[in-house]
Amino acid sequence: MLLFTMKPLYIIKIGGNVIDNSENLYHFLKDFTALDGHKILVHGGGKLATTISEQMGIEAHLVDGRRITDIETLRVVTMVYAGLINKNIVAQLQRFGTNAIGLTGADGNFIKAAKRPVKTIDYGFVGDLNDTSVNAQNISKLMEAGFTPAFCALTHDGEGQMLNTNADTIASALAVALSPLYETTLIYCFEKKGVLKDIDDEQSLIQDIDPARYEELKKEKIIHSGMLPKLDNAFTAIACGVKAVIIGHAQELSKIRQNQPFGTRLSK
């Protein structure tokens, strides 16, 4: 029997713990390069935006303990995410042999967001995504032309305005939108080995979670607080066509290539 098989695609998100440490970043980008096939990198901001803001004398603007992206903050994150961090990542990837192109959602009109409407809090220049935000066809064209996209946590509104968008959200939206075109695995890299039964014991890794097991783990209160929204989002992505979501340690990415178990794998 002949089946139409889609090409595999890895979408890998890294956060501050990788970006802020040049040695971690070096090893991660080397392992990223070694992964075969189509791949997309998504990176957050790390501490650098805060450092540069302070150096420029820009004060963080908080409302009810939440950070607001005012126009000054937007300027800083556009400089730091799309300039300093993104281009240094691209230059490193090129050094290792990945033909990366550094992107925001404005580039190629790849991710168009809507400025978050003001309800009780005005979050400022923050962009929310919806089902039509990601231009999967354009991203696919770029990849099929031989390039590896490296996205930072910025989008645009299509009217000339850049917007700040959470990197986890971008990674998840990319994965869902590209799933009809590629067999997509979404990987969140962080500083733990994955979802742990006991947060203080790295040996207590849960290797696989399907929706039924997820319900059990929630009932048993093994998964709670901060992990809940992350896993809820992951299972939503899976319900929307993403093959699997892996949550694992950035320094263990090479295990995928070596066919070793890596992190916690969430799937149907």
Next chain:
Amino acid sequence: MLLFTMKPLYIIKIGGNVIDNSENLYHFLKDFTALDGHKILVHGGGKLATTISEQMGIEAHLVDGRRITDIETLRVVTMVYAGLINKNIVAQLQRFGTNAIGLTGADGNFIKAAKRPVKTIDYGFVGDLNDTSVNAQNISKLMEAGFTPAFCALTHDGEGQMLNTNADTIASALAVALSPLYETTLIYCFEKKGVLKDIDDEQSLIQDIDPARYEELKKEKIIHSGMLPKLDNAFTAIACGVKAVIIGHAQELSKIRQNQPFGTRLSK
């Protein structure tokens, strides 16, 4: 008789006088969008890098009156050129309907430079270009996939290091490298109507200059000082295959589309 005809390509460089004035930039990007066919934008830095440096408390490092790109300055220009300026230009272009992708030379390995060797002065992280710097095939792939490149004045060394490279030089190197693939016109936009017989009289525009006329103009001392290196470089680009170099006013770009004489046209 059937001849193989190459597609036309416009490579258009804008400098600080366009970038620093949001109204000028708005009109320029609108006119740029209206130009048919393949095109590449190259932009310099403007005053913003200096403003941000000052805000961050970074002092300009001068040696013999020449600005040095030390590591702090490189960080600032990477933020300002590749982040703030480039992504705002891309967002504006998208608004007008140009499917732009904002780039440095590191992206797609499009422009690989060599760090300027230290002779009498150490210029720091400055990248010089040579005949093999521009990856014309990769840039062509990007354009043929439907994207319009927007380059800022940064390159990389292929070893993970970003470098600062003059925007005029980037525009010229792109034009020469892409001439075997496209019928390339290189346009330098600035704040004058073109090469003027009398610098104080905008009506004294010289519309066409060929190499013979250029020799005359130099002998008559009509072209001198600052204009000489610009025109020397332009005629070198033409000798290397660029169809024409136009030097004109940023706010008059629409004349090309209207088939009206625009600026000073240098050609064989």
